Amino acid sequence: MIERWFLLPDMYRVFEDAETLKRFAAAFMRRYYPEWTPIKIKQYRVLAQKEGDKNEHVQ
Numbered sequence: 001m002i003e004r005w006f007l008l009p010d011m012y013r014v015f016e017d018a019e020t021l022k023r024f025a026a027a028f029m030r031r032y033y034p035e036w037t038p039i040k041i042k043q044y045r046v047l048a049q050k051e052g053d054k055n056e057h058v059q
Helices: 010-014 018-032
Strands: 002-007 037-042 045-050
Touching (some): 010 018, 018 045
Antiparallel strands (some): 037 045
16 A cells, blocks of 8 residues: 655635535545545645555556
């Protein structure tokens, strides 16, 4: 598994409700990084993972 942090756009900082931020972050990841699965959100960053090794080789 490969894990990576993704920054959310600045406009997402207006969401004070954690549940709303989670929904919008999940939609952002599905739209722009469909092969990545979000794991958690921390300070407007999303930790996501996908199959493969550090060189992105999928077994």
